[in-house]
Amino acid sequence: MKEKNYRSLLKSISWRLTGTIDTFVISFLITGQVKTAISISGVEILTKITLYYFHERLWNRIKIGKVPETPNDYQI
Numbered sequence: 001m002k003e004k005n006y007r008s009l010l011k012s013i014s015w016r017l018t019g020t021i022d023t024f025v026i027s028f029l030i031t032g033q034v035k036t037a038i039s040i041s042g043v044e045i046l047t048k049i050t051l052y053y054f055h056e057r058l059w060n061r062i063k064i065g066k067v068p069e070t071p072n073d074y075q076i
Contacts, residue, residue, distance in 0.1 A: 011052075012056060019044075019045075
């Protein structure tokens with residue numbers, strides 16, 4: 001099944017929100033400062049959504065591990 005580009009974008013955003021929460025918690029635990037944790041999280045959410053989107057689109061073009069779709073024999 002072929003995936004549309006917007007699916008990759010939605011996956012990028014949902015994964016990044018999860019990662020950003022993790023980054024915020026780690027940054028806060030290390031620095032003890034909410035402002036610093038927000039700054040770090042704010043920058044990385046934008047850069048990593050973009051990186052993941054292009055990474056995902058590239059992998060959709062790579063044939064490794066993909067098998068061709070075959071129609072069911074019992075289709076009418």
